[in-house]
Amino acid sequence: MAVVQARIAILEDSRGKVLVILPEQQLLHLALLNHSYKRALKAAQVGQVKKIFVPTLVRQAQFMDKLLSLPLILDHTLKDADVLAIYEPISGLRFELERSRLTHAQVFRFALTPHQIDSRLPTQDDEQAILLAVDRFTSLRIKERLADTLEIPPLPLTAQKIIMLSSNQEAGANELVPLVEADPSLAAQVISWASSPYYAAPGRVQSVKDAIVRVLGFDLVMNLALGLALNKTLKVPADVPQGVDSYWTQAVCCATAMEALVKVMPPARRPSAGMSYLAGLLHNFGYLVLAHVFPPHFSLINRYLECNLNLASHYVEKQVLGVTREQVGAWLLQCWQLPEEVWTGMRHMHNSDYRGPHQEYAHLLNLALSLLREQGIGHVPGESTDEVLFELLGLEPELCRDAIRHMLDEREQLNLIAERLSLSA
Structure with missing residues (x-):
């Protein structure tokens, strides 16, 4: 008897709800389904799906x-x-359905394998892929430089100065404090971050210098300030996919998870704690770039994400645009001359087979995001954590999971940090 792994989705339009069943690890091609079925379906509201798939029922x-x-x-x-061994991503429930109960189903072709998605894309470098997507999906005029074509705002002056400061081996708090305090909004964010009960600082944090000296340290504050300055460059879009944690929640949790994982690494193998923190804070920066460059298609990406919550976002973005947030984000950070560790980690963070410069940052990001998904943060955990990542980083799996659980004991405080950042961004 053939048992096949599948997943179920509830879609809806003005005419009502529809059940859709497809292979578990394949992408639901929404446009293809709607074309075949002659409807305008999209994912049902998350709250409604949770009311339907109740474990006891x-x-x-x-x-x-x-x-x-x-x-x-x-x-x-x-x-x-x-x-069919059915998986419902929002509730996390699994159950079996005999094919004999599905005789009333209409059958269409609407699911794509990862190989089918990858095979339709031409082999090219990231800049060529971005240019092709811009040419196909926007009205932007192609200029000599891709940076000019995309009409990206210039790197903030504060960020430029922090990058220059980071290359100065002799720099310390006395040089960093005036840079951060020159931007009152940024200074307030740093102080607010350091004041969080998560860091359990004794007494009140009264200044940026206080945040550096007593709570966070120079390296962490320098990279935190740089990440916050960059994240203010582009706006978080109003149209976001339901069922996915907010941009700032993911940024704060990933940065904090990176910090926690670095602490449990063998001392001889630890990368820079501050650089790891920055990589976590900016890991999803490409999402903001996609929203800025591809506004007409950004809504479509979100509708596809809602229908494919158990799949990594890059599958959806490859299908809709032919380019991913990791590609455009890493390209822009490289143009802005951010540390290679950060943009290389971003570019390869979903590839556990990556072996190359700064691979430890890519693998740490991959592991941090996977462990957060296990705890229900970020995308729904459709893929299990790749155990080879622990070996590559010299980490003990249970130590890592304990570190993440301990970090999330303060989830309320992390959410508060994210909320404050979202209001001031």
Whole structure:
């Protein structure tokens, strides 16, 4: 008896809800489905899906009868399966369905494998891929320099000065403090960050210098200030995918997770704590770049993400645009002359096979995001953590998971930091 791994999604439009079943690790091609089915479907509201897939109800016969009373669409690759092992990403529930119960399903082709997505893209470097996407999906006039074409705001002066300062081996708090205090908003953010109960600083943090000397240290504040300055360059879009944590929540949690993982690494193998923190804070910066450069298609990306919560975002972005947030984000940070460790880590953070310069930052980001997903932060945990990452970084799996759980004991405080940053950005 053939058992096939599948996932279920609830889509809806003005005419009502529809069940969609496809292979678990394949992408739901929303445009292709809507074209075949002659509807304008999109993902149902997360709250509604949670009310439908309640753990105590799923095993009851009447629940399945009611669920399968909805119109049902099946991807053609599943039509010969005897049993479908179903995964519902929002609730995390798994259950089995016999194919005999799905005889009323309409069958279409609408799911894509990762190989199908990758194979349709031409082989080219990142800059060529970005230019091709700009040419196809925007009305921007192609100029001699890609930076001019994309009309990206210039690197903030504060960030430029911090980058210059970071190359000065003799620099310390006395040089960093006036740079940060020259930007009152940035200074307030640094003080607010250091004042969080998460860091348990004794007494009140009264100044940027206080934040450096008593709480966070020079290296961390320098990279924190740089990350905050860059994240203020581009606005967080109003249209975001439902079911995914906010930009600032992901940034704060990833940065803090990177800090926690570096602390449990063998001392001889630890990368820069401050640089790791910066890489975590900026890991999703390319998302802001996509929103800035591709506004007409950015909404479409979000609708696809909502239908494919268990898949990594780069599959969706490759399908819709032919370029990913990691490509455009890393390219821009490189243009701005940020440390190579940061943009290299960003570019390769989803590739556990990457072996090259600064691979430890890419693998740390990959591991931090995977462990956060295990705890329900970021995208839904559709893919398990690649255990080879622990070996590559010289880390003990249980030590890492304990460090992340301990960090998330202060989730309320981390959320408060993220909320403050979102209001001041």
